[in-house]
Amino acid sequence: MTITTCVFDAYGTLFDVTAAAQAAAAEPNHTDLANVWPAIARDWRAKQLEYSWLRAVAGRHCDFWQLTQDGLDWALEANHVTNPGTRARLLELYWELPAYPEAPTILETLKSRGINTAILSNGSPAMLNAAVTSAKIGRFLDDTLSVEDVGVFKPSDRVYDMVGARFGCVKDSVLFVSSNGWDAAGAAGYGFQTAWVNRAGAPVDRLYAAPHHVVSDLTAIPELI
Template identity: 40%
Template sequence: MAKNIASDEWAKTGAGPSAYVFDAYGTLFDVHAAVRRHAEAIGQDAQAFSDLWRVKQLEYTWVTSLMGQYRDFSLLTEDALDFCLARFPAVDRDLKADLLEAYSKLDCFAEVPDVLSRLRASGAKIAILSNGTTAMLQEAVAAAGIGHLVDDIFSVDALRIYKTAPAAYALVTSTYRIAAPDIAFQSSNRWDIAGAKAFGFNCHWINRSGAPEEYIDLPPDMVFSSLAGLVEA
């Protein structure tokens, strides 16, 4: 396991999670909701369009980080959308503004409010750790009506490097002064779980799509089909 660069000085308590930290896009918020709202206008390629938008968005985060460069997540989201519009020329380019607006106000998954409320009642901190900018995340949280259930929002924009860089996960440990194993991290993205596991978090993979296992040297601690598994286990 990779050395935890931020929390070695804080002793593990072993008393259960002191904080529940959630990835945002795909975990709390449905990344396909934006295209779904305009599926009729996009046409028969709507799902393929949405899938590619997500793939290119993530690809751009990794490529820019590996180059030692940075463009914030809102810009990369727009760049990825431009690529999709070029890849699917039958889709009306005038939809671009509507799609970006819809992406800023994604639907949260149905179980999210109840799960966050029940976990928060345990006394644990509830936080978001995301590649999204602070402004994007604040808008998404407000639109979903879950602001009262989230204690803190951590954005990699402060670092100008994307997950899975260890420094991204260290934003949480350095702020909370909690050892990594005492933090429960939830993500629907298997690559994100791998990065968080390498950092030392207690990881729950929210495998909504039934995807096959990968990164087998960095396994999640538990796998759930939705966030409801956190309160049903």
Template identity: 45%
Template sequence: MQNASAFVFDAYGTLFDVHAAVRRHAGAIGPDGPLLSEIWRAKQLEYSWVRTLMGAYADFWQLTEQALDFAFAKVPSADPALRPQLLEAYRHLDCYPEVPGVLKALKSGGAKLAILSNGTPQMLESAVKSAALDHIIDDVFSVDAVGRFKTDPAVYEIVTNAWRLYPKAISFQSSNRWDVAGAAKAGFQTVWINRSGQPEEYGDLAPNLILPSLEGLVSAG
């Protein structure tokens, strides 16, 4: 996109489907599975923002566990005995169908590819390997390196410092609008992958491009 030769992707919600873990055990969870999954994701993110603001970092796996415990407490119809299975499924989330093809196309065009994520290195290694993306992605950057979560500016600097590139040389893709805003503030070119048709927000930090999936990214380049 816009002459970018380096592409950085958010992981959860952008490359990997955060609701895949609950869907994998939908039969055992019952009809409140979607509600459980939504609460799990919402609290996971809330905890990351609150801990960054407080300066009380705990890694993303700990927050994922704590958020699931909260979700079980809010959804009493879901059996907490499923906790180990759901956490294991979260380590091996499905990637979205278009992801391998898009990344391979960008790679074959000479682009450098990376993930920048709130996830721990161990979480990301499991997800990347499970999706067979480990031979496509050049670098995987975790916020563990700075002990803060997105959208703290130090997170986006992980990439520019490691690659020694100006932010404008990098195209950053995320399904999370707040993450796109953080990357735009950091100076990246930004693409909002608006998978669920959410309304626009953060108008002063607009994305360069909005796509319904990653499929349009290759043609946009």
């Protein structure tokens, strides 16, 4: 089946989720992050995702901004950072995450080939719109799809259903791209073609499905279509 639609996860795939902690650590008012920002970034992201899975299983949905704050609070406490100003600055920067350097060019290439492009993310609409605007990639996207429209987090099938509903495409005409191995696996199990952007060189998750492609960054994506 020919790929007609390329859909991207947002956080960690198009947008660098470590950038907020790194940027804050370089500012004079937040020297408490100087030695711990990598751990803060790691723990923040891990808890953000963990809480999304637990809420999905429990049927207790909230928007991703709440998870983002909850995950940060856990990470700050775990790393003994207590300055409320640092917390506020980290949350502020999360609304301005930069895209990975190759992302705009890859999206532009796909659009030039007539491929439908979109984001499909756990993020809330306001968060996603802010990130897309800040990274200046909106002109390369046909849509930004948020799980808030279905009230459950990935990897629920109800989330992946949104792509077909929006673009009128069959499952195997979609290439779904994510930096989360579990997300790429979930989308593969759903029926999408999938690419896992494995920037860290991590092992493949042992799940009910596996990504069709594993790449180290986004530059190889056009070659897969």
